[in-house]
Amino acid sequence: MFITENRLKKIYEILKKRQKNLQVFTDNVKNQHNFSAILRTCDAVGVLYLYYRFLGHGELINEEITMGSHKWVIHKEVSNIDKFFQKKKEEGFQIVATYLSEDSINFREIDYTKPTLIVVGNEVQGVSKEVLKYADKQIIIPMYGMAQSLNVSVATGVILYEAQRQREEKGLYNKPSLSEEEIQKIIKKWSTEDVIKQKKKESAMRRFLSS
Numbered sequence: 001m002f003i004t005e006n007r008l009k010k011i012y013e014i015l016k017k018r019q020k021n022l023q024v025f026t027d028n029v030k031n032q033h034n035f036s037a038i039l040r041t042c043d044a045v046g047v048l049y050l051y052y053r054f055l056g057h058g059e060l061i062n063e064e065i066t067m068g069s070h071k072w073v074i075h076k077e078v079s080n081i082d083k084f085f086q087k088k089k090e091e092g093f094q095i096v097a098t099y100l101s102e103d104s105i106n107f108r109e110i111d112y113t114k115p116t117l118i119v120v121g122n123e124v125q126g127v128s129k130e131v132l133k134y135a136d137k138q139i140i141i142p143m144y145g146m147a148q149s150l151n152v153s154v155a156t157g158v159i160l161y162e163a164q165r166q167r168e169e170k171g172l173y174n175k176p177s178l179s180e181e182e183i184q185k186i187i188k189k190w191s192t193e194d195v196i197k198q199k200k201k202e203s204a205m206r207r208f209l210s211s
């Protein structure tokens with residue numbers, strides 16, 4: 001079984017729009033629905049790298065919620081927080097952490113066209129102190145209701161779409177941030193994984209029909 005020409009074309013087109021230097025880190029987001037919704041939004045906005053720390057158990061991805069989008073966003077678990085954030089700083093990323101405090105700045109004041117790592121936090125505790133100490137900026141989405149905070153996947157979406165708006169305005173979706181070599185490498189990996197998944201699906205279906 002091979003991947004179709006059209007599918008390859010589609011993968012190539014999305015990779016040309018992927019924003020290599022707009023990244024997301026989820027600090028112990030534990031709810032499967034939330035994490036999966038974040039993944040799906042990352043795909044929609046053109047985020048290529050989603051990093052996460054997960055201190056829970058079980059599966060973090062629900063494919064009924066990602067609708068397959070988890071295949072097109074590189075998601076990596078981070079085990080060493082200090083090493084990870086130091087490396088991001090060395091790479092020139094501004095670390096923008098969500099923090100529910102009066103001292104935090106409005107999320108729209110950030111220039112997301114710069115290399116940016118957006119940090120969102122756990123459903124109950126928010127972003128941990130261990131991670132917060134690496135933040136260059138602390139941001140908040142203004143709240144005018146009775147509830148103190150938004151659902152984390154909604155908050156991530158709101159921030160990412162502001163980043164997308166700024167990046168569109170600057171024309172960053174019109175010139176690939178990945179080199180042709182990087183694109184080809186990812187296509188090779190993704191198309192192989194895609195075929196394997198398809199095969200698994202088909203054999204599961206065959207098993208089901210013959211049972």
Ligand SMILES: C[S@@+](CC[C@H](N)C(=O)[O-])C[C@H]1O[C@@H](n2cnc3c(N)ncnc32)[C@H](O)[C@@H]1O
Pocket residue numbers: 098099100119120121122123124125126127139140141142143148149150151152153155156
């Ligand atoms: C339900 S909130 C956590 C609430 C927690 N009690 C706190 O004080 O951070 C989960 C995550 O959603 C994001 N979030 C929710 N509402 C937000 C807001 N108004 N501004 C920025 N981020 C928000 C943040 O990433 C936060 O860590």
